[in-house]
Amino acid sequence: MVIQVKNVNKSFKQEDGDILHVLDNINLDIKDREFICLLGPSGCGKTTLLRIIAGLDEPDSGEVNDSAGLIKGPSRDRGFIFQQYSLFPWMTVLDNVVFGLNMCYPDKKEENLESAKRYLQRVGLEDFQNSYPYQLSGGMKQRVAIIRSLLNHTPVQLMDEPFSALDMQTRHTLQEQLIGVWKRFDTTIVFVTHDVDEAVFLADKVVVMDKNPGRVKDIVSIDLERPRKRESTEFLKIQEEVMESLGVHDME
Numbered sequence: 001m002v003i004q005v006k007n008v009n010k011s012f013k014q015e016d017g018d019i020l021h022v023l024d025n026i027n028l029d030i031k032d033r034e035f036i037c038l039l040g041p042s043g044c045g046k047t048t049l050l051r052i053i054a055g056l057d058e059p060d061s062g063e064v065n066d067s068a069g070l071i072k073g074p075s076r077d078r079g080f081i082f083q084q085y086s087l088f089p090w091m092t093v094l095d096n097v098v099f100g101l102n103m104c105y106p107d108k109k110e111e112n113l114e115s116a117k118r119y120l121q122r123v124g125l126e127d128f129q130n131s132y133p134y135q136l137s138g139g140m141k142q143r144v145a146i147i148r149s150l151l152n153h154t155p156v157q158l159m160d161e162p163f164s165a166l167d168m169q170t171r172h173t174l175q176e177q178l179i180g181v182w183k184r185f186d187t188t189i190v191f192v193t194h195d196v197d198e199a200v201f202l203a204d205k206v207v208v209m210d211k212n213p214g215r216v217k218d219i220v221s222i223d224l225e226r227p228r229k230r231e232s233t234e235f236l237k238i239q240e241e242v243m244e245s246l247g248v249h250d251m252e
């Protein structure tokens, strides 16, 4: 087990003074190298839960533990990729990727540079290593952010809707690439999405959440071989099962 979420509750005070109970008694076990998707309607507390796992927010009650014990704050062991691409605008693509590596391994600058170049090549960005973030498309920027985070060999990656701003084709390509790098790096990923197709394509387990207050409604294991085929009967069947569990029709 890498991360255990135990009886986590979280409320926020709203501007009008009301208390909003966002997370209600959340329990979740995340295993080493698992790909978990947190799926649920807007406002069900996915980001709040991810931030608590990251150590960026504290629960009001309950706790989150990782293999080192109680999570009390952010750690280098848990990388966070936000919805917006978090690249340094003043650095080239290569410098952005190599920056974190040099922080972690300051004695291996030459090797760091080589790994950064190799991985940029693997995601088709070798011709853009000297470009600046503003010169890239959204999909390219997100690829750089993912490579940068994965190259730090962070054992746990927390991703908050990293592909939500992208067009469908780019999104599908990045999903495939993410599965590739996830396997290669042996990381554990907790990925927030409100997209059923994305969750079924990516996850080993989909954690279906409900809102008002945010609860774990269901956990659906996706026992489909990878690479997954969206048009296969099995894929469509599980997608239907997840939609049923989510109560998609209630959300409309």
Ligand SMILES: Nc1ncnc2c1ncn2[C@@H]1O[C@H](COP(=O)(O)OP(=O)(O)OP(=O)(O)O)[C@@H](O)[C@H]1O
Binding pocket: 012, 013, 014, 020, 022, 040, 041, 042, 043, 044, 045, 046, 047, 048, 049, 194
């Ligand atoms: N710091 C905060 N102060 C007050 N309210 C907050 C705060 N952070 C989140 N909330 C409220 O908590 C609820 C859950 O927010 P959260 O961002 O976790 O939901 P979400 O499921 O990630 O939503 P989305 O899919 O729209 O990103 C929302 O109603 C939000 O307004």
